[in-house]
Amino acid sequence: QKEGKKERAMVDRVFIARIWRILKIMVPRTLCKETGYLLLIAVMLVLRTYCDIWMIQNGTVIESAIIGRSRKDFKKYLFNFIAAMPAISLVNNFLKYGLNELKLCFRVRLTRYLYEEYLKAYTYYKMGNLDNRIANPDQLLTQDVEKFCNSVVDLYSNLSKPFLDIVLYIFKLTSAIGAQGPASMMAYLIISGFFLTRLRRPIGKMTIVEQKYEGEYRYVNSRLITNSEEIAFYNGNLREKQTIHKTFRKLVEHLHNFILFRFSMGFIDTIIAKYLATVVGYLVVSRPFLNLSDPRHQNSTHAELLEDYYQSGRMLLRMSQALGRIVLAGREMTRLAG
Secondary structure (H helix, E strand, O other), rough: OOOHHHOOOOOHHHHHHHHHHHHHHHOOOOOHHHHHHHHHHHHHHHHHHHHHHHHHHHHHHHHHHHHHHOOHHHHHHHHHHHHHHHHHHHHHHHHHHHHHHHHHHHHHHHHHHHHHHHHOOOOOHHHHHHHOOOOHHHHHHHHHHHHHHHHHHHHHHHHHHHHHHHHHHHHHHHHHHHHHHHHHHHHHOOOOOEEEEEOOOHHHHHHHHHHHHHHHHHHHHHHHOOOHHHHHHOOOOOHHHHHHHEEEEEEEHHHHHHHHHHHHHHHHHHHHHHHHHHHHHHHOOOOHHHHHOOHHHHHOHHHHHHHHHHHHHHHHHHHHHHHHHHHHHHHHHHHHHH
């Protein structure tokens, strides 16, 4: 029971409190380098969303010009797209730069703090010889810290960008197809998010077990190197070989089970968060066009209907994809809890 409690991992108030404590270590002050990168990422995310909206609108008028056989409009909007390419590329790469630098900054802050505590007085000795709660401090201080920092930054990006997309696309779509469309998508998000969160619960525990087995495998290998002289003296190589193979086999079996579980969850995630979200998007965007009594399109020409449909459809598709990314971000949060 004690072990079961120890390995329980959920996204709850305890998880939020622990993350908050660690975040205060990684972002120690209001004005620091990490805050600057957080601000840079936020600005680039806003600019990228506006770039996405502009590309949807510009792409729609280019296609409308092609269908309408307007050479003048086609050249005009195509040159607009060519002129905007350097700026859009700069925004995308500034975003990647900010994310990579923030991951590194978080890792530096957290590593320094952990080593400060680890090398304080005789903590390192107690952990290695008197306290068995942390069996593999070397893995915790290296690989686990890197994975944790990467996950935190990825989660920040994967949550903030979709939320921003949703706000802007709701604003744009409400004026085009009414408030009912975005409201239907939000209802779908809440229902599907609740359902997928329930299904993902085992991921946190499985992540804990994976890190434990990885640490054990690393430990038996480092123990062989450290004690090679004694092992050679007592001819213990066969015994060590059995131990290493047994530890590795246990790790591989767990990884196989984890891969199978992620395959099953990925199958369900993709259907619910991607394809079904797209179906809901099509149903929503088609309503004002298929409703012949809708006043917004009663006097519209075929070209105007086509242009409105492409703009609304693509915005709603992007919004459904943003909702899907938020649903899938729950998977990363569950993994982070582990």
